Amino acid sequence: MITIRYFASLRETLGRSTEQLEIFEPHTVLSVWRLANPDLALPENTLTAVNMDYVPLSNNVKDGDEVAFFPPVTGG
């Protein structure tokens, strides 16, 4: 089981903030997106994190990971 999280404008676009998926084969961040959002290409400039660290789309995802997708940050 992996947890997927979406934030800010991306959360609003998708209409959900968290979901959990069973994965049965090796996955990358990008393939997790495709599995969870088969009808929507990953928006340009989306940032990606696994277990709260920034990672590239090619990063491996394993069972138990938390994968996050969000737009450019605007804090401070």
Next chain:
Amino acid sequence: MITIRYFASLRETLGRSTEQLEIFEPHTVLSVWRLANPDLALPENTLTAVNMDYVPLSNNVKDGDEVAFFPPVTGG
């Protein structure tokens, strides 16, 4: 009449902080020093001001001016 002021270590070295002198001819900052301190060369690195603005030693001094000599500043 001009007013001469000395500060910090220079004030201590000279043993005085303020003096007033009549001037009877054209003067520069350097010639004011020589007039007031005929036996002591102006210490290296001394900063000089006329009427509370930094000026070079060659700056003219006129009647009524306040001339100041002091070591490098160390505030802040």
Next chain:
Amino acid sequence: MTIKICDVAFEPFTEIQNFQNPLTLEGKFGATSIFIGTMRDFNDGDDVQAMTLEHYDGMTQKQLAQIIVAAKAKWQILECLIVHRVGDILPNEPIVLVAVWSAHRGEAFEACRYLMEELKTNAPFWKLEKLATNETRWVAKNTAKVKGI
């Protein structure tokens, strides 16, 4: 080194004072550099009446802790405090506070600036503005830092 996420308004000078008082750094720090970001009532040419700050709880703290570790590797920092607001914010309310204590001013200034720039680049916060017209919009992009002096 303290990181604080606040979901209600905070008083930056009270925060700094309360953080500094118990520190046993008397006579050791010569320099404190502080930055406070405050909500304005305008942005990008529009009047703004309110803002909601969303964040990724957990990742925010993890990223800020990593930024502090990186700053400590670059400069001799005695202490630092980061406070960031989340939730609903009104104009004139503080959003972020970064304070750095160091022996020397160069280190304090540069570490404080670095922490702010890294925070804006890496910490997962997002601003949703409510305009005077009642429209809402997500702030798309942080301002780039201007080049250093």
Next chain:
Amino acid sequence: MTIKICDVAFEPFTEIQNFQNPLTLEGKFGATSIFIGTMRDFNDGDDVQAMTLEHYDGMTQKQLAQIIVAAKAKWQILECLIVHRVGDILPNEPIVLVAVWSAHRGEAFEACRYLMEELKTNAPFWKLEKLATNETRWVAKNTAKVKGI
């Protein structure tokens, strides 16, 4: 724009708060950059027990005012406050406070740094240190600013 020379101890956060409260800048400033210089109990490898800060009253204010004019020509500064201590000072007491209010953080950071560096270079203050050994010595030279990030 306020310049204040204090011959008794001052509380920097109270000074900032008291200065900021009556300003009619609500919602206009997004950035406040603050520097506080505090007396340390060591300098140049020696323990220091006290310090006397001499200044050239009148020239100090004139030079600081000129520095502020120069900063306002370089950056969009909404407000600034400079407080400098003179007289007898003990370790852990604040020596100098510089605070700048601006719409944007780059301007606030850079103007604050500039004001501090110019103050250290141009304002006629001199530090006489009293060492732990009871000897006194004039501080000969301010530290150079370290190179920018």
